[in-house]
Amino acid sequence: MILSAAKRLLRILPAAAFCVQVATTQASDVPYVPTPMNVVDAMLGLGAVGPGDFLIDLGSGDGRISIRAATRFGVRGLGVDLDDSLVRTARAAAQKAGVGDGVKFEARNLFDTDLGEATVITAYLLNSVNLRLRPQLFAQLKPGTRIVTHDFHFGDWQPDQKITIDVPDKAYGPPRSDIMLWVIPADFSxxxxxxxxxxxxxxxxxxxxxxxxxxxxxxxxxxxxxxxxxxxxxxxxxxxxxxxxxxxxxxxxxxxxxxxxxxxxxxxxxxxxxxxxxxxxxxGKMDIGVAGRGDRAQAVAAGSSIKEQ
Ligand SMILES: C[S@@+](CC[C@H](N)C(=O)[O-])C[C@H]1O[C@@H](n2cnc3c(N)ncnc32)[C@H](O)[C@@H]1O
The missing domain is CATH 2.40.128.120 (Quinohemoprotein amine dehydrogenase alpha subunit, domain 2)
Structure with missing residues (x-):
């Protein structure tokens, strides 16, 4: 009995070790750079974020976007980030702000996240990452869902609105930020x-x-x-x-x-x-372009710097 249990364990262990390795070697697609708070507020404003929304922040860092939306507007939401320690920081900040029940943070790959519940998506990623994400957004989001990005765009999918604001304390680049809004369209073709x-x-x-x-x-x-x-x-x-x-x-x-x-x-x-x-x-069939055909290796190579614009 004990012998057969030990044999089973021996069979399982290599597979478990492999899974742990996969989980810990997922490469970050974007370095961590926090969005300045005046940009966070402008993003929430452009997205007309309000009570009743469910906001998903893709690559949530220290959780500031979701937590601000929750404390200012009572918005529920989810933040996902590959970086475990940032997820722990975000959870602690949400608890401290008293919004830990409505805003969850999970250590997971944004590409493996089901986005269907979102009414608003926020993202401070890279153009190449956004392009890979584009098919997922069209496949999973309901028409009318707003997507607000900081600085980075979706290629030939033009934003519905764009504003530029001064950001004197910006960590890199010129002291201003572009904030763009896309609304998932229904297919009228x-x-x-x-x-x-x-x-x-x-x-x-x-x-x-x-x-x-x-x-x-x-x-x-x-x-x-x-x-x-x-x-x-x-x-x-x-x-x-x-x-x-x-x-x-x-x-x-x-x-x-x-x-x-x-x-x-x-x-x-x-x-x-x-x-x-x-x-x-x-x-008919709405044309959503050919970008983001899943060629992740190519996009990772292209998107290795936060300077990409
Ligand atoms: C530029 S930071 C933005 C942080 C936060 N959203 C903000 O605006 O302050 C990008 C974040 O995305 C995370 N990230 C990168 N690749 C990811 C992936 N494939 N899945 C989930 N998170 C990822 C990084 O760990 C980093 O925290």
Whole structure:
């Protein structure tokens, strides 16, 4: 009995040792540099962080972003960092600030973290790390989730908003910081149809929409005659655009749910508004670029310095 238990242990030990080795040799993708507190406050402001949000800070360092969000706005959240000692520091700081119940910190790789619960993501990482993260953000986050970064961007995915603030006590580089906001867009691509009442009966409309990140474009027709589709904008699950012809410009706005958009259209000449409902008759696929194909080795090599911008 004792002998067979010992044999089992001998079989398990090498595997356990391997796991410990893997856990302790995960290389940090980004060195630890804390975000100055005035930048933290500006990040929370740009992200419109408020009660009811669940904030995940990717690479949470000493926990300052999550703890500030919790103490100022009662926001719950999670911070993840590869560095065990920083995680312990963050936990202690959260306890001291009285927010230890609502804000958790875990020693784990951000790439192995399920982000689905987040309504807000914050990150002070590197461009190359953000690019590798991009597919994960689109796969796991709900439309409307805000992502706020300090200084580093997501390549050809343009931010929805960007501000620059002075940071006299910045630890490196020029004494200012860029703070950028991205909102995860819903996918509006595909062929949409709807009707509107016209003088001679219902007018059938059709729009063929393509989408790259939050940028929406395409063409449209009313009664099979081309009309000019312009000013298309997507923000989370909300869309707006105009259709124009010689008769004037219709302004559409609505929200998507599955294959339906519900909203309103304001008609030319006098601004009369009508309810609007469109149905997607053919689905498309939002283009989220090719960056971040999982080539981690290449990105780690590219992202070995905090100077990367
Ligand atoms: C520039 S610091 C930002 C710290 C904090 N978010 C702030 O703004 O003050 C980046 C942090 O990411 C952590 N980090 C680097 N690679 C990581 C990874 N793959 N998974 C989790 N954390 C990581 C580092 O240990 C470091 O604490």
């Amino acid at each position: 595909g062929v949409w149809q709807w009707t509107l009442p016209g003088a001679g009966g219902d007018v059938r409309h059709e729009a063929q929409l393509s989408q790259k990140f939050q940028v929406l474009y395409g063409r449209a027709a009313a009664h099979n005659r081309p009309v000019l589709l312009a000013d298309a904008q997507v923000r989370g699950d909300a869309v707006s655009f105009t259709l124009g012809d010689a008769g004037g410009v219709q302004r559409y706005s609505g929200r998507i749910s599955g294959n339906t958009i519900s909203g309103e259209v304001s008609l030319p000449g006098g601004g009369r508004s009508l309810p609007w409902q469109a149905t997607r008759v053919r689905t």
